[in-house]
Amino acid sequence: MKTLTVRQRQVLALVANGNTNAQIGRLLGIHERTVNRHLAEIFHALGARDRANAVAIALVVGELGIHQIHIPDEQREQAA
Secondary structure, three states: OOOOOHHHHHHHHHHHOOOOHHHHHHHHOOOHHHHHHHHHHHHHHHOOOOHHHHHHHHHHHOOOOHHHOOOOHHHHHHHO
């Protein structure tokens, strides 16, 4: 498995927080097509099949930390 770049980790953290590709592009000041390219590279590097799988793998292997994922209070309460 390949290590992710800093930018790829930024993109994946934003994915983990529920952002769309368009939202990620706006937040990072990059084109949505660039976000798509980053995601394709992330999937390949992690051996992931989709966004959720990439986030799960990244959490397990340490590419993302749980502290990078924001869970809104209302979702936190519903899950409890």
